[in-house]
Amino acid sequence: MSEIETKKRQYSAPALSKGLDILELMAGQFEGLSLRQISDLLGRQKSELFRMLVVLEERGYINVLPDSDKYIISMKLFGLAHQLPDIKRITAIAEPLMREFSNRSEQSCHLVVERSSEGVVIMQKDSPSDQRFGIRIGAKVPLQNTCSGHVLLAFADENSREVMMDGIPASKHLPENVLADICDRVKAQGFENVESQQIAGVKDIGFPIFNYSGNVVAALVVPYLSHLDNTNAMDFDSVKVVLGDIAQRMSEQLGYNENK
Incomplete structure (x- = not known):
């Protein structure tokens, strides 16, 4: 021994x-x-x-x-995790901005971070509309087939991405060429825009949130609901623009400077 x-x-x-x-x-x-x-x-x-x-x-x-x-x-363990300085700072900055977004767009939004090769929802803001869709705080989501997962993988550095993928069971891995295509596409356009693979009729939009070091620390996601009676406060493209602005402001408040 x-x-x-x-x-x-x-x-x-x-x-x-x-x-x-x-x-x-x-x-x-x-x-x-x-x-x-x-x-x-x-x-x-x-x-x-x-x-x-x-x-x-x-x-x-x-x-x-x-x-x-x-x-x-x-939820006590989840609450203790929220006391970590990085999570506490992210949620403190995100809360008013996510509330602003939901009130303007009348769409729900949530914030996802990566932990142990899974996405974890750390904040959720409901739409003020009667017609809304939300996800539970603390819910875990797979990285390989969700909007938030694609964002977190695409904007991670190569080493971090490898660590994330190593933690996913081999049976659930995407083929390397498929993953590479997803990451290249998402990174090139600056966001993810994909039909939900979990909920029919939902189209997800997700933007990265960066910290002062330029590392992606979270994904801000909207599960966009299109009302059949055409009563949406904003159409899909307008929501995408507003969400991108909110994500950029969130990153800037975390110290990110894209010109550095």
Whole structure:
């Protein structure tokens, strides 16, 4: 056994590992899990898990669903992640600009960042219109077949793009020539403009958000809804222009200077 492996064994924390196992399991279970289900899925005794669940509930990391014996993960971890300086700054700058966009265009918009080779929605602004479409904050979206994913991949530097793609299961990879064509097209036009592959009738528009170093840090996306009664406050092309302006202002407030 190597010295590193020996130290890992010396400093293991079984209780902490158990708690993390529970949180990681529950992160993908939107309908909740009972103690028995958690026990079966983790292969652990109910007695050793029960106390962990009590503590996690007391600390606000999980909740018990009303009139149920099922536990569900809370938004506390998401809230803690939002306290990271970069995310906190991005959302603070984005909030008034996204609100301005939604009020002007009467379209919803959301902000997506890349984490562990997935897109994560960190902010959402609903349209003031009665007819609207939105996406849940904290939702994860694939990079390879979404508007936000195309933007994040296209404007990433080559090394970052390789790291993103390495984290995607090989079975879900796009052929290299297809990915290259998408990235070249999106980067050349400065935005993505594509029919949603998740929701019929929605056309997505996405622009990159850059930081002071010129690195892409987020994608600002509108799932454009075209009203059949022609009551849209703005047509598609007008929304694209306004969204591009909002994205540019957001980047500038993050310190980006395209002339540097």
